[in-house]
Amino acid sequence: MHIGHQQLYLGIDGGGSKCKAVIVDAEMQCLGEGIAGAANPFHSVDNAQQSIVDAALLALADAGLEQSQINQLIAGVGLAGVNIPKYFDLMNAWQHPFKEMHLATDLHIACLGAHNGDNGAIMICGTGSVGYVSCNGDSLIVGGHGFPQGDTCSGAWLGLQAVQKVLLAADDLGAQTTLTKRIYRALGCLDSNDLVSCLSGQGATYYARLAIHVFDAADEGDLVAQQILAQASNYFTAVFNKLMAKEPARISLIGGLQVRLKDWLATDIFSQFSEPMQAPEIGAVLFARQQSK
Amino acid sequence: MHIGHQQLYLGIDGGGSKCKAVIVDAEMQCLGEGIAGAANPFHSVDNAQQSIVDAALLALADAGLEQSQINQLIAGVGLAGVNIPKYFDLMNAWQHPFKEMHLATDLHIACLGAHNGDNGAIMICGTGSVGYVSCNGDSLIVGGHGFPQGDTCSGAWLGLQAVQKVLLAADDLGAQTTLTKRIYRALGCLDSNDLVSCLSGQGATYYARLAIHVFDAADEGDLVAQQILAQASNYFTAVFNKLMAKEPARISLIGGLQVRLKDWLATDIFSQFSEPMQAPEIGAVLFARQQSK
Numbered sequence: 139m140h141i142g143h144q145q146l147y148l149g150i151d152g153g154g155s156k157c158k159a160v161i162v163d164a165e166m167q168c169l170g171e172g173i174a175g176a177a178n179p180f181h182s183v184d185n186a187q188q189s190i191v192d193a194a195l196l197a198l199a200d201a202g203l204e205q206s207q208i209n210q211l212i213a214g215v216g217l218a219g220v221n222i223p224k225y226f227d228l229m230n231a232w233q234h235p236f237k238e239m240h241l242a243t244d245l246h247i248a249c250l251g252a253h254n255g256d257n258g259a260i261m262i263c264g265t266g267s268v269g270y271v272s273c274n275g276d277s278l279i280v281g282g283h284g285f286p287q288g289d290t291c292s293g294a295w296l297g298l299q300a301v302q303k304v305l306l307a308a309d310d311l312g313a314q315t316t317l318t319k320r321i322y323r324a325l326g327c328l329d330s331n332d333l334v335s336c337l338s339g340q341g342a343t344y345y346a347r348l349a350i351h352v353f354d355a356a357d358e359g360d361l362v363a364q365q366i367l368a369q370a371s372n373y374f375t376a377v378f379n380k381l382m383a384k385e386p387a388r389i390s391l392i393g394g395l396q397v398r399l400k401d402w403l404a405t406d407i408f409s410q411f412s413e414p415m416q417a418p419e420i421g422a423v424l425f426a427r428q429q430s431k
Numbered sequence: 432m433h434i435g436h437q438q439l440y441l442g443i444d445g446g447g448s449k450c451k452a453v454i455v456d457a458e459m460q461c462l463g464e465g466i467a468g469a470a471n472p473f474h475s476v477d478n479a480q481q482s483i484v485d486a487a488l489l490a491l492a493d494a495g496l497e498q499s500q501i502n503q504l505i506a507g508v509g510l511a512g513v514n515i516p517k518y519f520d521l522m523n524a525w526q527h528p529f530k531e532m533h534l535a536t537d538l539h540i541a542c543l544g545a546h547n548g549d550n551g552a553i554m555i556c557g558t559g560s561v562g563y564v565s566c567n568g569d570s571l572i573v574g575g576h577g578f579p580q581g582d583t584c585s586g587a588w589l590g591l592q593a594v595q596k597v598l599l600a601a602d603d604l605g606a607q608t609t610l611t612k613r614i615y616r617a618l619g620c621l622d623s624n625d626l627v628s629c630l631s632g633q634g635a636t637y638y639a640r641l642a643i644h645v646f647d648a649a650d651e652g653d654l655v656a657q658q659i660l661a662q663a664s665n666y667f668t669a670v671f672n673k674l675m676a677k678e679p680a681r682i683s684l685i686g687g688l689q690v691r692l693k694d695w696l697a698t699d700i701f702s703q704f705s706e707p708m709q710a711p712e713i714g715a716v717l718f719a720r721q722q723s724k
Contacts, residue, residue, distance in 0.1 A: 180631070222624045280602050283627050286579040287594045301580045309573050311669050331515045334576050338473070376604050 149422035152177025159193035172196025180219035214426030216247030251421025264393030267292035293346030315362035445470025452486035465489025473512030507719030509540030544714025557686030560585035586639030608655035
């Protein structure tokens with residue numbers, strides 16, 4: 139494929155489980171995409187750099203371009219973990235193979251993507267949860283902090299709450315709930331001993347898979363599940379209010395839980411969300427174009 | 432050392448972090464002790480069996496006995512994990528090197544130890560938490576279930592609650608608390624990002640080390656810490672009531688938190704606890720003597 143002398147851009151969205159890459163031309167036409175492994179420098183700077191290069195090479199191949207053309211790309215790289223200055227500096231000092239590299243947090247590029255390059259706010263509710271606002275030359279992260287100590291209202295948090303309530307009910311120390319039979323069925327458990335065996339050593343992703351049962355149970359009138367979602371909604375509202383105090387022009391809800399969660403938010407909050415316009419990796423390209431002279 | 436034809440007993444208390452062994456004579460005089468590695472068959476049946484043998488051989492050496500005398504020992508073996516039938520059966524099918532082996536849960540031998548061979552109830556509050564009662568031919572486990580999904584009121588649970596409150600305060604989504612400066616100082620953190628870095632990948636033992644700060648803060652009037660302990664006390668009381676409904680003759684509180692926790696329990700509950708009389712590994716010997724013909 140011949141691209142001529144047109145400048146090409148690489149957008150990277152890297153997180154704890156995977157790294158997505160997109161290559162676009164000067165008119166923002168997508169030429170190719172690639173997905174590689176984890177790219178959170180907090181866990182491993184070397185792995186993050188390798189995953190970014192792997193994803194970029196896959197996107198070049200997908201676009202019908204030569205691998206050597208990696209040095210022609212202006213890269214916008216959004217990464218989890220680089221909100222911590224140490225990891226921002228380590229990644230920014232990288233002798234990267236691109237023409238230029240412009241580094242930002244995964245939150246910033248997701249926000250730019252959601253608002254098509256403009257400032258605004260986002261709330262992410264998937265396996266994890268976090269709020270972010272960038273406007274008027276200021277930015278603020280609200281929440282996050284990981285599992286199990288933070289990420290309230292995330293899928294992992296909902297799953298953990300559900301399991302806690304099931305175990306309290308099993309000891310007759312808490313209200314009975316249909317979450318018990320739903321979660322036992324989902325995990326193939328016969329009793330609470332089985333459940334504890336299943337949970338041993340599991341992390342956020344495992345718990346997040348149980349979140350759907352909280353929504354299902356609540357929809358069918360289970361009071362315990364409804365209380366969990368009411369607590370989630372209260373936290374969500376508090377984060378929302380913190381973000382809106384910065385007066386962003388737009389706010390978007392991103393992540394796997396958005397479809398189910400909307401039913402449990404107050405109407406006057408739900409109505410203020412706008413659909414995200416672009417994916418985070420496109421947000422990374424928009425960031426690179428803003429930063430590149 | 433010459434023991435003659437007197438029967439010797441081995442008591443084993445095996446858990447997720449270590450395995451304690453004691454050898455006593457027919458008059459319950461302690462001849463030797465040994466400590467080896469983890470012995471929870473839920474994590475590894477092979478390791479549990481190896482740790483039990485290692486601890487027994489160390490205790491034999493400590494007693495000035497020959498390693499070959501392991502086959503003269505009547506062993507009482509109390510293990511974490513064997514409340515799950517599968518692991519009880521796997522351990523019970525072991526071609527063990529002892530003269531006899533009598534297997535029970537770690538809870539049962541701790542309970543027998545606390546009440547010097549009699550029935551009764553125990554509550555354990557250390558890194559984990561659990562209640563157990565054995566009387567009138569019946570036994571019941573209340574609570575437990577591990578971290579982070581269970582073990583309410585344990586050290587790990589208290590530490591996690593503290594960290595959650597610190598992170599909420601850092602986001603200005605919860606009340607300010609002196610737990611922030613206490614925990615930052617304890618972990619050498621400057622801010623919430625540092626704290627999240629410290630917590631990454633940590634388990635129950637790490638969180639449990641933070642529990643002392645909840646007690647210290649509460650003692651000095653911190654409302655957030657006091658609320659955490661009030662919640663712990665409520666749960667503790669509920670477990671206590673479940674156990675006492677079985678009408679045990681005695682109940683004892685065991686574990687690292689007992690000294691600090693007592694101040695936060697209602698007087699009418701605290702006053703019902705009796706000092707444990709023997710260590711769990713001695714309880715294992717008592718169990719073996721009860722079971723052996």
